[in-house]
Every structure is written in C-alpha cells, then in structure tokens.
Amino acid sequence: MSEDILANIAFDADGFMTDANAWTPEIAHALAAREGIELTERHWVVLNYARAEFKAKGEAPTLRNITKNTDVSTKELYALFPGGPGKLAAKIAGLKKPTGCI
Amino acid sequence: MKTLLILGAGTAGTMIAKKMSQKLDSQQWRIIVVDRNEQHYYQPGFLFLPFGSYKPQDVVQPKRRYIPNRVEFILSDIERIEPEANRVLLTENKRAISYDYLVIATGCDIRPEETEGLLDGGGWRNNIFDFYTYEGAVALSHFLEKWPGGRLVLNVAEMPIKCPVAPLEFLFLADEFFTRRGIRNKVELIYATPLSGAFTKPKSAALLGGLLEKKHIHLEPDFAISDVDSSANAIHSYDGRELPFDLLITIPVNGGAKVIGQSGMGNDLDFVPTDKFTLQSKKWPNIWVMGDAADIPASKAGAVVHFQLEVVVENILAHMAGRELHAKFDGHASCYIETGFNKALLIDFNYDTEPLPGHYPIPGIGPFSLLSESVINHWGKLGFRFMYWNLMMRGLPMPVPDKFSMAGKQA
Ligand SMILES: Cc1cc2nc3c(=O)[nH]c(=O)nc-3n(C[C@H](O)[C@H](O)[C@H](O)COP(=O)(O)OP(=O)(O)OC[C@H]3O[C@@H](n4cnc5c(N)ncnc54)[C@H](O)[C@@H]3O)c2cc1C
Numbered sequence: 436m437s438e439d440i441l442a443n444i445a446f447d448a449d450g451f452m453t454d455a456n457a458w459t460p461e462i463a464h465a466l467a468a469r470e471g472i473e474l475t476e477r478h479w480v481v482l483n484y485a486r487a488e489f490k491a492k493g494e495a496p497t498l499r500n501i502t503k504n505t506d507v508s509t510k511e512l513y514a515l516f517p518g519g520p521g522k523l524a525a526k527i528a529g530l531k532k533p534t535g536c537i
Numbered sequence: 538m539k540t541l542l543i544l545g546a547g548t549a550g551t552m553i554a555k556k557m558s559q560k561l562d563s564q565q566w567r568i569i570v571v572d573r574n575e576q577h578y579y580q581p582g583f584l585f586l587p588f589g590s591y592k593p594q595d596v597v598q599p600k601r602r603y604i605p606n607r608v609e610f611i612l613s614d615i616e617r618i619e620p621e622a623n624r625v626l627l628t629e630n631k632r633a634i635s636y637d638y639l640v641i642a643t644g645c646d647i648r649p650e651e652t653e654g655l656l657d658g659g660g661w662r663n664n665i666f667d668f669y670t671y672e673g674a675v676a677l678s679h680f681l682e683k684w685p686g687g688r689l690v691l692n693v694a695e696m697p698i699k700c701p702v703a704p705l706e707f708l709f710l711a712d713e714f715f716t717r718r719g720i721r722n723k724v725e726l727i728y729a730t731p732l733s734g735a736f737t738k739p740k741s742a743a744l745l746g747g748l749l750e751k752k753h754i755h756l757e758p759d760f761a762i763s764d765v766d767s768s769a770n771a772i773h774s775y776d777g778r779e780l781p782f783d784l785l786i787t788i789p790v791n792g793g794a795k796v797i798g799q800s801g802m803g804n805d806l807d808f809v810p811t812d813k814f815t816l817q818s819k820k821w822p823n824i825w826v827m828g829d830a831a832d833i834p835a836s837k838a839g840a841v842v843h844f845q846l847e848v849v850v851e852n853i854l855a856h857m858a859g860r861e862l863h864a865k866f867d868g869h870a871s872c873y874i875e876t877g878f879n880k881a882l883l884i885d886f887n888y889d890t891e892p893l894p895g896h897y898p899i900p901g902i903g904p905f906s907l908l909s910e911s912v913i914n915h916w917g918k919l920g921f922r923f924m925y926w927n928l929m930m931r932g933l934p935m936p937v938p939d940k941f942s943m944a945g946k947q948a
Contacts, residue, residue, distance in 0.1 A: 512775075534834065
C-alpha cells in the first residue's frame with residue numbers, strides 16, 4: 436500500500452522528489468520504507484529541521500548544519516539514516532538532491 | 538580621505554591591494570591591508586615539500602615585497618569585524634579602523650581539533666601529518682626521509698576543502714616517491730574519502746578513479762571519519778568501518794577564519810555568505826569577499842582567485858560610482874593535477890560545466906591537454922610557481938583567459 440501513494444509523484448533519476456511541495460508525512464513513510472527505514476520520533480527531528488532549512492534557504496542542510504542546530508549527533512545521524520545521512524534525509528524529506536561540494 | 542580596508546594578505550588580498558592601488562586616487566583613498574603573518578606562503582608548493590622536490594625556501598617570501606608602497610600594511614591579528622559600524626578591531630595596540638569599503642580575503646585553514654583523537658590522541662606529527670600547512674608539510678618531509686614503508690592512509694575529513702585535487706595529487710606523487718626509493722612493494726596506499734568516488738565531478742571522478750586503480754591505490758569511498766584511535770593506530774567511520782594505518786596523512790576539516798564566526802558573519806564553517814556572481818557580501822553592500830573565505834560553490838584555489846580579480850575590481854568601482862554591478866564571476870576554475878612521473882592532468886570548469894576533455898587555452902592546439910595526462914601539463918604545474926610570484930602577485934596579466942570558454946572542449 437505504501438508504494439501506491441508514490442505512484443503520482445515525480446522523481447529525478449536518483450529518486451529525489453522534484454517538487455518539495457508535493458510532499459506529505461505519509462509520503463515520507465513510504466519513501467523511508469523504500470530505503471528499509473521505519474521512521475521514529477528521532478527521524479522526525481531531522482526531517483522537520485531539514486524541511487524548515489530548505490524552506491528558508493532553498494538547499495537541504497549539511498550534516499554539520501543539522502548537528503549544530505538540533506540535538507542529534509553525527510553518530511546518531513548515521514544510525515538513523517545508514518549509509519549517507521545527508522542524502523537519505525533529504526530524499527525522505529522530499530527535498531531535491533543536495534548539491535555536492537566542489 | 539576614504540578607506541578601503543583589506544583583511545588578509547594572501548593570494549587574494551595581495552592581488553586586490555595591487556589592483557585597487559592602481560585604480561583609486563591616492564588623494565581620496567587610503568588603502569590598508571592587515572595580516573597576522575609576515576610571510577607569504579605559496580601553498581600549492583606544500584604538495585611538493587613532503588617529497589623533497591621543493592625546499593622550504595621555494596615556497597616562502599616576505600609579504601611586504603608584494604604590497605605596493607602606497608598601501609599601508611599592518612601586521613596584526615584581526616580581533617573582530619563590526620559590519621554594522623563599518624569598523625574592524627585589531628589586537629595590535631587595540632587599534633580600530635573605520636572603513637568605507639571592506640574586502641574579506643582571510644582564506645581558510647585546517648581544524649584538526651574538530652576530529653576526535655586527531656590532534657590530542659598522541660599521534661599528531663608522530664605518525665599523523667597534514668600537508669595543508671607549511672609546518673605540517675616540512676615535518677612530513679623529515680618523516681618520509683626515514684620511513685621504511687607500511688600502510689599509508691590518506692583521509693579527507695569533510696568537504697569542502699581547499700584545492701580538492703591536492704589529496705589525489707599527494708597519492709600519485711607518493712606512488713612515484715616510493716617507487717623511486719625502491720620500496721613501493723612495502724607500501725600500501727589507501728585513499729579514504731567522504732565522497733562516493735575519487736572526485737566531485739562525474740567525468741573526472743571516473744578518470745581519476747581509473748588512475749588510482751592503475752597505480753594500485755585503494756579507494757575507500759563514503760568514509761566519514763568519526764575518530765582517530767592512536768592506541769591502535771586506526772581510524773573509524775561513523776558507519777562502523779575501521780582502517781588501520783602506520784602513517785596517517787590527514788586533510789582535516791577546513792574552515793574559514795575564526796574571526797568570521799566570532800564576528801557573527803559566517804555559516805557553519807565560518808565561510809562568508811557571498812553572492813556567487815558579484816562576489817558582494819549577501820548582507821552588507823560595502824563588503825566584498827574573495828578567494829577561500831567565500832561560501833560560493835566554486836573550487837577554493839589560487840587560480841580561481843585570479844579569475845575573480847577583475848570582477849571584484851569592476852564591481853567595487855561600479856558600486857563606488859553608484860552604478861549597477863555588471864561584472865559576474867562564472868565559477869571558472871583551472872587546476873593542474875600532478876599524476877606522478879613528470880606528468881599532469883589539467884581540468885578546466887565553471888559553475889555550469891564539469892571538466893571536459895580537449896585542449897587549453899588554444900582550441901585544438903593547447904599546449905595543454907584537458908583531462909588527459911601529459912608531460913607538458915606537468916611543466917605547466919611547475920611553471921605556476923613562477924607565474925604566481927612574478928605575474929599574479931605583481932598584478933601582471935597571466936597568459937590565460939579569465940572567462941571560462943567551451944572552445945577546444947569536447948562535450
Ligand atoms: C596543499 C595545497 C595545495 C594547493 N595547490 C593549489 C594549486 O595547485 N593551484 C591553485 O590554484 N591553488 C592551490 N591551492 C589553494 C590556494 O593556495 C588557495 O586557494 C589560495 O591561496 C587562497 O587565497 P586566499 O587569499 O583566499 O587565502 P590565503 O592565501 O590563505 O590568505 C589568507 C590570509 O589571511 C590571513 N588571516 C586569516 N585570518 C586572519 C586574522 N584573524 N588576522 C590576520 N590575518 C588573518 C592569513 O595569515 C593569510 O595570509 C593549494 C592549497 C594547498 C593547501
């Protein structure tokens with residue numbers, strides 16, 4: 436059932452939503468399920484912060500920015516979003532792919 | 538009398554001081570430059586110090602030699618910038634300088650203290666070295682002279698770093714160095730990077746990844762370092778990987794000058810929010826930001842500073858005259874990448890276009906070949922030191938175009 440809700444959503448080649456406004460918390464659950472993640476309250480601290488930052492700055496926040504402005508440590512970030520917390524959090528939060536650094 | 542104040546007399550501060558001294562009427566404007574260090578380091582030379590191919594005297598010159606006579610040079614730490622009051626406080630004699638225009642060119646520096654166990658774990662400058670500082674590069678050269686071989690791990694702690702190709706160049710040169718010493722078979726080379734591949738830009742990442750393989754340098758991608766354990770001589774990543782080492786070469790977290798953060802003017806890493814086209818501060822219209830100090834998505838490199846120069850000069854003059862800011866920086870970067878055994882690559886790119894193969898600066902001819910190894914590129918790299926001291930720092934034109942061009946590139 437969780438995949439159905441994603442049926443009408445537009446994604447880029449890497450699976451990032453192209454329109455952050457189309458996102459809903461239900462979509463986040465479905466996107467997380469794709470990644471094998473079950474969202475907890477701690478995930479939501481990160482996701483809510485990432486969305487707020489994106490709204491303010493137009494870019495998904497860096498890991499350093501997240502850990503500086505929330506009570507989530509880098510270690511916890513990697514536990515919550517195994518592999519690449521920056522990219523994964525942005526993906527599940529419905530944000531466009533973070534532009535890598537140069 | 539009005540004041541143009543320049544903070545930092547490194548690559549950017551020195552060049553803008555020279556240029557503005559030629560443009561501004563000395564009856565109306567005084568120009569002041571502040572730096573805490575009397576020595577000007579040619580930082581690209583730090584790459585060659587560890588292997589003994591450059592000597593310390595090759596990379597240091599007195600700063601004053603490149604500051605024009607009419608410019609006042611103040612040797613002092615900058616204590617605080619007060620952009621609302623248009624004033625900067627220095628530690629020296631507690632002097633306060635009021636300015637009409639400010640150029641921030643305080644660069645960026647390494648912050649080993651940001652990684653647990655790196656600076657304070659017991660290994661620093663014993664079997665852990667950086668080569669992004671003069672002291673680190675010199676200390677490493679003494680260590681390498683006697684090192685019998687073992688496991689060399691090069692770790693980039695976090696992006697962004699200045700000169701993002703330098704870690705790869707270090708590994709290529711290390712491969713050559715140990716080969717020439719006859720101990721390459723006793724040395725393992727490992728590249729642990731937070732990136733998912735060898736470099737940030739896809740085409741060059743693939744090419745550079747191939748070179749790593751060819752030279753038997755092991756790539757450990759997506760490695761986000763959590764801590765250094767010097768009791769076991771190993772580094773750990775946040776996702777639980779452990780990499781043992783005999784020698785750790787670290788590119789620690791890079792940050793802007795601390796004074797930027799202390800003045801409340803920076804982002805999370807104390808880089809100054811800057812308009813990526815006009816190079817004007819996003820917040821204060823009489824402040825310009827050049828070189829590594831800016832938060833713009835361009836490479837942090839001396840060659841980039843060179844391409845920014847005309848834009849900053851034009852825009853400051855336009856702003857002074859109440860005109861619109863027409864000059865736009867295009868993100869142009871042009872980097873030689875030493876690949877060892879007297880060869881080098883050249884990559885040329887900007888905000889919109891990743892490095893492509895071709896010839897530079899003259900289409901179809903070169904003499905430099907883009908994205909492919911050649912001996913001429915290596916001469917180009919070595920020639921950069923001459924151009925740096927004798928052309929760039931003296932305000933003379935360089936034999937390459939400022940603006941990025943697609944001519945000669947194969948898309
Ligand atoms: C190992 C290595 C290899 C490199 N290779 C290349 C290369 O091949 N090609 C290339 O183009 N670039 C290369 N670079 C990058 C290049 O050196 C820098 O991008 C360039 O020097 C940046 O110039 P800048 O003026 O912004 O900063 P800098 O030249 O670093 O100058 C900053 C100045 O500000 C001063 N300062 C900072 N804070 C204060 C304070 N609070 N009070 C007083 N003074 C202060 C410092 O003393 C310094 O003099 C390399 C760098 C390194 C480390």
